[in-house]
Amino acid sequence: MRVRFHGAAGEVTGSCHEVEANGHRVLLDCGMIQGSDEDERRNEDPFPFEVGDIDAVVLSHAHIDHSGRLPLLVRRGYRGPIWTQHATADLLKVMLEDSANLAQMDADRDNRHRRDGKTNHKPLFTQGDVAAVLKQVRGIDYQQPREILGGVTVTLRDAGHILGSASVELAADEPGGRRVLAFSGDIGPRGTPILRDPVPVPGADLVLLESTYGGREHRERQATLDEIRDVLEHAWADRGNVIIPAFAVGRSQELLYWFARQWDEWKMARWKIFLDSPMAMKVVDVYGRHERLFDEDAQAVWKGRPHPFKMPNLHLTAEVAQSQAINNVCGGAIIIAGSGMCNGGRVRHHLRQHLGRKQSHIMFVGYQARGTLGRRLVDGAGSVRIFGEDYQVNAVRHTVGGLSAHAGQTGLMDWYAGIEGRPPVVLVHGEDDAREALARAMEKKLDARVELARPEQTREV
Ligand SMILES: [Zn+2]
DSSP states (O other): OEEEEEESSSSSSOOEEEEEETTEEEEEOOOOOOSSHHHHHGGGSOOSSOGGGOOEEEOOOOOHHHHTTHHHHHHTTOOSOEEEEHHHHHHHHHHHHHHHHHHHHHHHHHHHHOSSSOOOOOOSSOHHHHHHHHHHEEEEOBTOOEEEETTEEEEEEEOSSSTTOEEEEEEEEETTEEEEEEEOOSOOOTTOSSBOOOOOOSBOSEEEEEOTTTTOOOOOHHHHHHHHHHHHHHHHHTTOOEEEEOOTTTHHHHHHHHHHHTTTTTTGGGSEEEEEOHHHHHHHHHHHHTGGGBOHHHHHHHHSSSOTTOOTTEEEOOSHHHHHHGGGOOSSEEEEESOTTSSSSTHHHHHHHHTTOTTOEEEEOSOOOTTSHHHHHHTTOSEEEETTEEEEOOSEEEEOOOOOSSOOHHHHHHHHHTSBTOOOEEEESSOHHHHHHHHHHHHHHHOOOEEEOOTTOEEEO
8 A cells, every 4th residue: 555645745735645555546635725826826737646547536524625626636537436424525515616606706807807808717617517526426424434446445533623524544455464544634623613523543554644733732712712702792892793704614603603502601692693604504504414413512502592503683694685784784793704814705895894993893713814805904904905995994803713623733643642553644734844843742742753745755554
């Protein structure tokens, strides 16, 4: 058995590893490269492997940096199965359809701005490509071994990162005996709301471990919750609205969960709550279909009153007209809208309305990448440009940390330490400083043999 690192080797996005097992070829993830325009142009490059050689794909979770090049893989001739957890299969549809939409809008905008009269910029992929991918998806449950190819078995275990996220155990009957590769996927922190804690793989000959936050720890969750409570109190005292830019998958649903769970303590009944994101609403439906994956706390909250997605003061605004009507609410509203980093989506319309108002509060609850509108606001910009117009910022800004979907250093080491025999480990899915910090800590505290994956490097399992 051997593995070759095609993506997320020395960077965070574009997760893609090719495994040769018992004479078959299996692709673990087929993710999109995200970042600068130059980075993202690499998505159009040919794959660094023969598409026709791939016999099966196993997808760890629905995030685009793990799944986003599947439509290209299928368009370029892949006709085999795409194995993944059932909830990931459902989320994949929402994510890829949204991604195809954005790709089409990008292409249209580019074509409008071209001065040479040519309008030939094609989107990276289309809804037709996405539909073809979805036909090839095969759902499986956690903890149920499945023979996906002759002598090759896959077992998925809950990774506690987003709904349906999995660590992948790939076992193969090789001529020299059984070999097992464990791929962490993205690992969530313990105690992530709604989701169960990550489950380690029992044993393996080689481990591929993500290292996104390999160099740091997260703040205590209770401190984060207290911070959210304080922001809401502050905004209520100011008679203002609270705008929360949030990712449609995971973070938006988590916020509604906390509001329902802290209903009395945070005096949530007095607010009008808007979930102003059609995509987040589709994800709410997916959560509804997979309640059996929730942890005990969430199961209890879902059985109690109020239900997180049916709070009496929660307004789901699907239509644009409904979204625009929120402008008439001058105080006492909490507005959750995408995109999470404010570089697209309805949140920009709300920011336009609210940035100038002293009584408005903007609460950031997720990562803000360099170059995004969200990052400029978090960094304290006095004025920002939205839709070609400048807006002065008088609103109060809050950055609430600690809601990460990724485990910190200790969480990653705990997951690894749960694997019997402490096999050699290769770090993927992290910037070099994060990987090096994690490698040092694992060598020192766990006596682990740690390597850093290099692009296109091959490693025997
Ligand atoms: Zn992820």
